[in-house]
Amino acid sequence: MANLLVTIDGHDYEIDLNPLLPGSDTYTAVVNGQTVTVTVPNLNAPPTEMEWMIIDDRPYEVVLDPNLQWLNAWDGAHSIEVHDRNERVARPRSGDGRVKAPIPGLITRILVEQGASVKAGQPLIVLEAMKMENEIRAPFDGVVSSIPVGTGQTVVRNQVLAEVQ
Numbered sequence: 001m002a003n004l005l006v007t008i009d010g011h012d013y014e015i016d017l018n019p020l021l022p023g024s025d026t027y028t029a030v031v032n033g034q035t036v037t038v039t040v041p042n043l044n045a046p047p048t049e050m051e052w053m054i055i056d057d058r059p060y061e062v063v064l065d066p067n068l069q070w071l072n073a074w075d076g077a078h079s080i081e082v083h084d085r086n087e088r089v090a091r092p093r094s095g096d097g098r099v100k101a102p103i104p105g106l107i108t109r110i111l112v113e114q115g116a117s118v119k120a121g122q123p124l125i126v127l128e129a130m131k132m133e134n135e136i137r138a139p140f141d142g143v144v145s146s147i148p149v150g151t152g153q154t155v156v157r158n159q160v161l162a163e164v165q
Contacts, residue, residue, distance in 0.1 A: 007081040008071075048102070063102040063134070070121050070137045072102070077135045079121035097145070099136060099162040101155045105129030110151055112162075116144045124162050127155070138164050 002017040013031055017038075020026040026039045039054040047064035054060070063072040068082050109126040112118060123135040124144070138144075142164040149161050 003085040005083040005085055007083075009078050048100075065137070065139055067139050069139055072134055077121075077123070077137055079137075097139065097142060097164040098160050099124060099139060099164060101127060101136070101157055101159045101161055103127070103129045103134070104156050105134070105154070107149050107151055107153045107155060107161070108133065110147060110149075112144050112147070114144055114147055118142060118144060118164060124164075125149070127161070136161055140164065 002015075004015040004017065006013045006015055016030040018028050020028055020037070025041055026037060029036050029038045036056050040050070041052070042049065046066060047068060048066045050062060050064050052059055052061050060073060065071065065080075068080060070077055070079050072078075105127040106129070107125060108128045111123050111125060118124065118138040118141065120138055120140045122138045124138055125136040125147075127134045127136055145163045145165045147162045149155060149159070155161065
């Protein structure tokens with residue numbers, strides 16, 4: 001059983017997560033007292049490989065930051081914080097600051113320039129894919145050290161779009 005405190009865009013959610021069956025990818029989640037069924041295929045894969053989940057029989061496409069600081073869902077990008085209430089220490093920042101394309105697409109806007117100070121979750125680049133604009137956000141507070149792509153450039157999945165130090 002996992003007991004989590006998840007903050008999404010400043011709103012707190014207490015979540016108790018229990019597998020429906022041992023070894024199952026389907027869970028019963030109690031979110032602020034309300035029960036939902038959640039299926040997370042390939043749960044043991046890195047967050048960057050999670051592309052969708054099913055909540056109460058409805059599929060949702062999601063893109064997660066490898067450091068679990070933001071997620072991009074059908075209604076846009078959201079800052080997130082995940083705290084495991086069963087752990088005694090906070091999870092340290094991980095990652096090397098390379099911001100990669102979560103999906104292939106076209107760079108339509110670059111919102112920061114090299115040397116700019118950014119906050120975690122701040123939009124850096126707008127990537128258009130499948131006629132949808134996706135804001136690519138800073139993984140943590142820092143300074144943009146490089147932006148090796150340009151407006152109008154087509155990029156592939158996992159291509160480095162920016163680096164934050």
